[in-house]
Amino acid sequence: MPQPSDQHRMKGRVRSARPAVAAAVAAGLVLAATGCGSGSGSGSGSKASGGPVNLTYRIWDSTQQTGMQHIVDAFQQANPNIHVRIELVANKEYWTKLQADATAGSAPDVFWMNGPNAQLYESNKQLLALSSNVLKQNGVDLANYPAALNQLYNLGGTQYGIPKDFDTVGLWYNKKLFDAAGLKYPDASWTWQDVQNAAKKLTDASKGQYGILAPPYGQENYYDTIFQAGGYVIAPGGKSSGYAKPEAQAGLKFWSDLVKDGYSPSLKSMTDTFAAQQFESGKIGMYYAGSWNCMEFSKSDTIKDSVDVAVLPQGVKKATVIHGLANVGYAKTKHPAEVEKFLAFLGSKQANEIEAKDSGVIPAYNGTQQAWVASFPNFHVQSYLDELPYAVAYPTSKNTSAWQNQEAAVLAPAWDGGEDIGTAAQQLATMMNTALSKEQ
Amino acid sequence: MAAKIQQAPRTLTATRSPHRERVRRCRNRSEHAWAYLMIAPVTIGLGLFYLWPIVQTFYYSFTQSGPFGGHQWIGAANYRALAHDSSVTQSALNTVFYTVLQLAGIPLAVFVAALLNQRGLRGRSVYRVIYFLPVVTMPVAAAMVWRWMYQGDNGIINHLLSGFGIAGPHWVSDPSTAMYALAAVGIWMAFGTNLVIFLAGLQGIPAEYYEAAKVDGASATRTFFRITVPMLTPSIFFATVLTVINSLQLFDLVYMMMGTPSDATGQSNPAMPHVQTIASLFYEKAFIEHDTGFGAAVAFVLVAFILLVTVVQFRLQKKWVHYA
Numbered sequence: 159m160p161q162p163s164d165q166h167r168m169k170g171r172v173r174s175a176r177p178a179v180a181a182a183v184a185a186g187l188v189l190a191a192t193g194c195g196s197g198s199g200s201g202s203g204s205k206a207s208g209g210p211v212n213l214t215y216r217i218w219d220s221t222q223q224t225g226m227q228h229i230v231d232a233f234q235q236a237n238p239n240i241h242v243r244i245e246l247v248a249n250k251e252y253w254t255k256l257q258a259d260a261t262a263g264s265a266p267d268v269f270w271m272n273g274p275n276a277q278l279y280e281s282n283k284q285l286l287a288l289s290s291n292v293l294k295q296n297g298v299d300l301a302n303y304p305a306a307l308n309q310l311y312n313l314g315g316t317q318y319g320i321p322k323d324f325d326t327v328g329l330w331y332n333k334k335l336f337d338a339a340g341l342k343y344p345d346a347s348w349t350w351q352d353v354q355n356a357a358k359k360l361t362d363a364s365k366g367q368y369g370i371l372a373p374p375y376g377q378e379n380y381y382d383t384i385f386q387a388g389g390y391v392i393a394p395g396g397k398s399s400g401y402a403k404p405e406a407q408a409g410l411k412f413w414s415d416l417v418k419d420g421y422s423p424s425l426k427s428m429t430d431t432f433a434a435q436q437f438e439s440g441k442i443g444m445y446y447a448g449s450w451n452c453m454e455f456s457k458s459d460t461i462k463d464s465v466d467v468a469v470l471p472q473g474v475k476k477a478t479v480i481h482g483l484a485n486v487g488y489a490k491t492k493h494p495a496e497v498e499k500f501l502a503f504l505g506s507k508q509a510n511e512i513e514a515k516d517s518g519v520i521p522a523y524n525g526t527q528q529a530w531v532a533s534f535p536n537f538h539v540q541s542y543l544d545e546l547p548y549a550v551a552y553p554t555s556k557n558t559s560a561w562q563n564q565e566a567a568v569l570a571p572a573w574d575g576g577e578d579i580g581t582a583a584q585q586l587a588t589m590m591n592t593a594l595s596k597e598q
Numbered sequence: 599m600a601a602k603i604q605q606a607p608r609t610l611t612a613t614r615s616p617h618r619e620r621v622r623r624c625r626n627r628s629e630h631a632w633a634y635l636m637i638a639p640v641t642i643g644l645g646l647f648y649l650w651p652i653v654q655t656f657y658y659s660f661t662q663s664g665p666f667g668g669h670q671w672i673g674a675a676n677y678r679a680l681a682h683d684s685s686v687t688q689s690a691l692n693t694v695f696y697t698v699l700q701l702a703g704i705p706l707a708v709f710v711a712a713l714l715n716q717r718g719l720r721g722r723s724v725y726r727v728i729y730f731l732p733v734v735t736m737p738v739a740a741a742m743v744w745r746w747m748y749q750g751d752n753g754i755i756n757h758l759l760s761g762f763g764i765a766g767p768h769w770v771s772d773p774s775t776a777m778y779a780l781a782a783v784g785i786w787m788a789f790g791t792n793l794v795i796f797l798a799g800l801q802g803i804p805a806e807y808y809e810a811a812k813v814d815g816a817s818a819t820r821t822f823f824r825i826t827v828p829m830l831t832p833s834i835f836f837a838t839v840l841t842v843i844n845s846l847q848l849f850d851l852v853y854m855m856m857g858t859p860s861d862a863t864g865q866s867n868p869a870m871p872h873v874q875t876i877a878s879l880f881y882e883k884a885f886i887e888h889d890t891g892f893g894a895a896v897a898f899v900l901v902a903f904i905l906l907v908t909v910v911q912f913r914l915q916k917k918w919v920h921y922a
Contacts, residue, residue, distance in 0.1 A: 426768035
């Protein structure tokens, strides 16, 4: 009877491998946990003795890491007693990790915050409140930043973040394709109709060439057109959705029609190959892109000499979404005074000037933006700044991602051909109102 | 072999004198202390990081939890909401479908294992390494490469198909192909593990059976179905249980292959509703939409379902597994 025992042994061995793996995982977790703890806890108790203080500054964009390091270097030169370590966490994991860290009470001392998450962290008391006194003591004057950005990080009259940068959306176009089609380049006089006409003329399916990219993205696409149509995504006061309004439907339809008419690659194709990459292939006529794309386009050998950017074409009126990041402090940091000092420096003119040169994003401090414009001599990136007078703040609520996460899922069937866009808009409104009612 | 050696001394002790038996028991006790000490790290780790979180998750599934902790008892409201949520039903169906597809990998692995087990096969270890490589490859890296190969416009698969005049679909963003595309990667990744299980099982089948079959003039096919497969049923059962448990928890492939750089959860992927699994829905509810209590309820439904399916499998095994 050798078989049963052999079988048993075999099973026993494979099974016993699982607890072993579990132990390894557990051990890893213990190590990771202690690692985390020492990361933000280090330097505790040094405050009284006046020794060096260690701060962790968490960011998510690897292309900005060098720029941020230069700012940190400048800060440390002026404050030799404060050491700042930059911690890069990939965009995809940033919010999950930050939420877990904050729940565990060990979030980094200073980190990047964005609009969709701001109210969530503020209303749950995770961010260091920056009273007007604190701001004044550290020499921060909020008047130096665009008002729409300050507002994004202000809840109930309390300021929680100092604007770091901002982004608007522009119309990028491929001059080679425009020349070949005998079309005039886009300018400030362009309307939706001009976009539709050009998209039609630029499309040549046999060459795999499309007039425009129309992905179902909020910030770069349908939020802008909804605002341009005179609609809104979230009602002032943040209590109800604007998707059921005819203006919002017009803003959505503008994009879904471009896909339906075949002037844009299909949603399937844009899922497979990220929109910006498709534009960089040189076979796309127009692309609504955020100002954060400038750096990438300026480095793309395929298109850097053949593309340029203009302001967004107008619908009923002119509009673009404005969004910006802020630097925020963690409410439970052990070194609030040093954090405030560092935050103030990150918001200073000096830091914003470094940012303008080295990180490729538009700095938030008024008057430092020209350095950013100058860093892209080949593109008319001034367009992004020209839009400021009519820029509309990015729509947010207390739990933005609860409804934002489902926007694309609801819209996908309409973008992919089947469903009527009006029906999809109604569905969006219902879904969003349900999510908003849970916030109250 | 090892089992036999272990058994040998035990039969000897039974014949030993009572005195020696006592000495042995004493030694046993100190050996037990050592044993407990040695397994303590694993046990504590399991308790702390596996069992305690399960208890907590169960508790949180009856609460409405804030995104940063803090919760409020709401009874079975999460479970009621879940029963009326069509996305839960849809993702449960998707998960079951994926599991069924994964089970198709088992007969395939049995077949390849039987081929590899042939006496005198050259380069056997090379084949084994090739088949086992996916198991030791990082799932994330493998998923990235597959995603790239599956690309509709410039992917290598469609490039090869175009050589035969076939226009391939956008594999992972077409609702009609996405689940099959994912399942193929899943089978490919689990294939090596199943193969090793079956190879071990095959080596436990005594050669006499095959010799007897040969003497009786049985064909290779008949031998395979009448000797190899029945003798292998304990291994097949074990592989099936593992496959089902792993498949029902599918998350990594969905997360890695359906999303885009700007859309982590793949919501804008038109195929997503057809691929969303319970585990990926849980992630989305709990970590993206910050509805932790609801997420915990989803997770617990999954646990209960896995338990149920596994119990049923163990019940059913009596009908088809031969412990020769």
